[in-house]
Amino acid sequence: MGIFSKTCEYAVRAVFFIAQRTADGSRVGIKEIATSIDSPEHFLAKILQDLSKRGIIQSVKGPHGGFYLDDQSLARPLSDVIEAVDGGGIFRDCGLGLKECSSKNPCPLHNDFLDVRNRLQSMLENITIGQFNGDLNLGTVVLKR
Amino acid sequence: MGIFSKTCEYAVRAVFFIAQRTADGSRVGIKEIATSIDSPEHFLAKILQDLSKRGIIQSVKGPHGGFYLDDQSLARPLSDVIEAVDGGGIFRDCGLGLKECSSKNPCPLHNDFLDVRNRLQSMLENITIGQFNGDLNLGTVVLKR
DNA sequence: ATAATAAAAGATATTTTTATCTTCTATTAT
DNA sequence: ATAATAGAAGATAAAAATATCTTTTATTAT
Numbered sequence: 582m583g584i585f586s587k588t589c590e591y592a593v594r595a596v597f598f599i600a601q602r603t604a605d606g607s608r609v610g611i612k613e614i615a616t617s618i619d620s621p622e623h624f625l626a627k628i629l630q631d632l633s634k635r636g637i638i639q640s641v642k643g644p645h646g647g648f649y650l651d652d653q654s655l656a657r658p659l660s661d662v663i664e665a666v667d668g669g670g671i672f673r674d675c676g677l678g679l680k681e682c683s684s685k686n687p688c689p690l691h692n693d694f695l696d697v698r699n700r701l702q703s704m705l706e707n708i709t710i711g712q713f714n715g716d717l718n719l720g721t722v723v724l725k726r
Numbered sequence: 727m728g729i730f731s732k733t734c735e736y737a738v739r740a741v742f743f744i745a746q747r748t749a750d751g752s753r754v755g756i757k758e759i760a761t762s763i764d765s766p767e768h769f770l771a772k773i774l775q776d777l778s779k780r781g782i783i784q785s786v787k788g789p790h791g792g793f794y795l796d797d798q799s800l801a802r803p804l805s806d807v808i809e810a811v812d813g814g815g816i817f818r819d820c821g822l823g824l825k826e827c828s829s830k831n832p833c834p835l836h837n838d839f840l841d842v843r844n845r846l847q848s849m850l851e852n853i854t855i856g857q858f859n860g861d862l863n864l865g866t867v868v869l870k871r
Numbered sequence: 872a873t874a875a876t877a878a879a880a881g882a883t884a885t886t887t888t889t890a891t892c893t894t895c896t897a898t899t900a901t
Numbered sequence: 902a903t904a905a906t907a908g909a910a911g912a913t914a915a916a917a918a919t920a921t922c923t924t925t926t927a928t929t930a931t
């Protein structure tokens with residue numbers, strides 16, 4: 582497995598895709614999202630339903646419905662998606678799995694991991710959901726394969 | 727879950743513990759290791775058997791047997807343990823789970839993740855299994871709780 | 872040689888993650 | 902109103918990770 586869970590990987594790819602495809606105010610359906618980011622449709626549906634409930638993304642039912650992002654959502658930091666899906670553990674938990682690891686009671690790698698986690702967090706806090714729309718349009722970055 | 731799997735967390739904690747407890751040439755049994763690092767005994771046994779087969783740690787059966795580390799093992803980088811247990815994916819795989827992500831075919835986060843992964847890797851390559859023995863003896867770092 | 876010890880190995884079980892399928896409900900165009 | 906559409910929700914299932922228990926094998930002290 583990678584840094585994030587499969588669930589989280591799908592969520593981030595989907596959110597980037599929705600951002601690009603709905604920048605003009607339109608909506609995009611779950612089938613098209615799943616195909617475009619190469620994820621299992623029904624599994625992704627659950628993930629997006631959860632993100633929708635939490636207000637990270639928007640959705641409308643019925644004909645011409647689908648998922649989309651409003652301006653506020655487009656401006657959100659990517660870290661919000663990770664927090665919503667995987668929880669913020671990756672930004673906070675001990676690298677060796679100790680529940681009470683802290684500067685007062687550190688594991689051997691406490692400071693080293695603090696540094697790595699903080700870099701990861703600030704990186705994800707400084708990326709917005711909508712910021713790759715241009716690159717995705719140009720095809721200079723990809724969301725499948 | 728954290729950065730690493732539970733399996734990997736147990737492995738690293740165990741290896742640090744074995745390093746400290748066998749620096750004098752003695753050996754330490756699986757029961758004592760499991761208790762001392764707060765891990766399930768039989769599960770940890772499998773992990774250590776695997777590390778032993780791969781030559782990352784050493785073991786001897788029978789009375790006064792147990793696990794220990796020779797000088798070469800004490801000097802190994804911690805990254806060898808992670809590679810052995812979780813595979814090196816954490817140092818190499820795409821943050822968004824794309825199989826073919828590369829500088830030629832990058833995901834939106836390719837460069838950012840490259841940076842984070844490289845930092846993690848070089849951190850783990852520059853830590854040796856035996857380097858915390860002093861701190862563990864002093865109790866300034868811990869392996870449980 | 873024998874008994875005691877401790878790792879190795881095998882079988883099984885539980886939990887979590889990932890995935891699929893079906894039914895229900897809300898929305899929109901007609 | 903009605904039919905079509907598409908997300909929401911619920912029930913199941915498959916796979917992977919985590920955990921436990923039992924039996925076997927190798928080693929050592931006696």
